[in-house]
Amino acid sequence: MPSIQDLPFEILSTILHFAAESNALEGTVATYTYGLTEAPRPLGKSQPHKYVRGRVPDDILRWRASDSLRRVCSTWHDWAIGYSMKKLYIRRWRGGESWDTTFVNRDHPRGGPTAPFPVVYRDPYRHLRKTAALLADFPSLALAVRSLWFNGIYIRESVRFVYSIASSCTNLRSLSAPWSTLRFLTGPEWAHLLSFPRLTALEFNAVDMRLAQLIPENQIDELPLHHPAVDFSTIRRIKFQGFTNVNPLTDSDLALIAHTATSLEALTIRGTRAISFAGVQTLAAASAAKLQLLDFTPEVVPTTAPAGALVFKEEPHYCTLFTPASMPKLTDLNITLPTLCPAFFTHLPAMTPLTPLTIRTASIACGSTPTSHAQKAHVLKTLLEASRAYSARTGVRVEIRVLESDLMFVPDEGLVHGDFGLVRKTSGGRWMGANRGETSVRGAWGKGAWEVGTEGQVLGAVGEGVLSI
16 A cells, blocks of 8 residues: 655655644744743742743754654654754854752752752853764764854854864855854865855854954954965855954955855845945956846945055946946846946846845046036936936836935935935025925934935035035
8 A cells, every 4th residue: 555655755855844844833842932030939929920032943943843753764854854954053152150950969958958059150162062063973964954054153262163063064055154264264174165065155244242352362364265275166145244343354355255256146245344345346346247146235335445445546437337248147236336427327237127226325426526516416417317217228216325415316206315404404494395205204224204305306405505415
């Protein structure tokens, strides 16, 4: 008589996947952790209350949801291992002390005084050490890992465990690691990680170190990117996120990565202060023929070049870099340019019309800076007309953010969003009446009151000199 084991493995895998997901969704396993407000005391009137501490991490939830399936047979066991180990989220351990369990199990005299519970120090890297040992001792578990994500593990003492864990997972597809791995790991170690045949996605997250962590040991740079064996040619997606107060990634680091990163399809850089568009352009140009997504959203746009920025003999005209000939596969763009002019929309290929094309800029003039207010208004009007022509040609909605004046232009609608309170005061109420727009509630960063005006009002205010662009 045929059984479920006779089904093709693809169908059996789908059935087991639905069964494991049902265990997690229907309450078979705990999905949240709970705690008590206080312990009950003898003759006390206060009642302890249970409260939700947080959701069970996804990797632990998958392990518990597939526990019953893992016990059926060897085939189901192997599937459950792959299901529960495919993504590992390794976080910083929070806590410092625990009770000595040997003291609890010890015999104590009845009726007599008892010694206080001794508190013992707990190794903060115990879970990292145990995870590294588990994956090293059981290669079958390590081979099932497809994605690794590390959070809060960035000082030199703990980054060693990041390499110990990642180096065992030779079947890895994506790795999200702290930025400090590009400082503390050596060139041969990075060459070993990048040699994994299926590793195609890298993410580096940067955070500020605490004052107690600003010691010389955490400021060492092993210069792994200078090693000739470090090769990023197999990486398809790379992401840099955040800023740090210790050895941040700069344009020089991106230039070193660009020597071998020639197959990138997605490049994302967000929340940084130490990377300029010159470094982004250098890395994007190395994979220009294959690049499909480019996202550059720094935390601030510096008025001066940050430390480590690339220096050119002649500043390139960035608006003419994005052309169908230079980047034939580019379909998703979200960037911040130091300057913006109508030539950007003249040469820009058609983007995906599903999401708006958001362009941020510190200035609306490339090359010679307009001197008079009338010239500034003319340059702005020409830029908005070029963006409207691009939208009519491609069907893509365009949003232009001018960071200096904190205004957002929507050329398709002829509207401008921003805070015009200062304009009203300087013009004596002649310009920019108070009109609430769609973005008035959230403002630029989710707070503050924005207003909406027309392009004609803004162009008039710029021409009169009461609004600076």
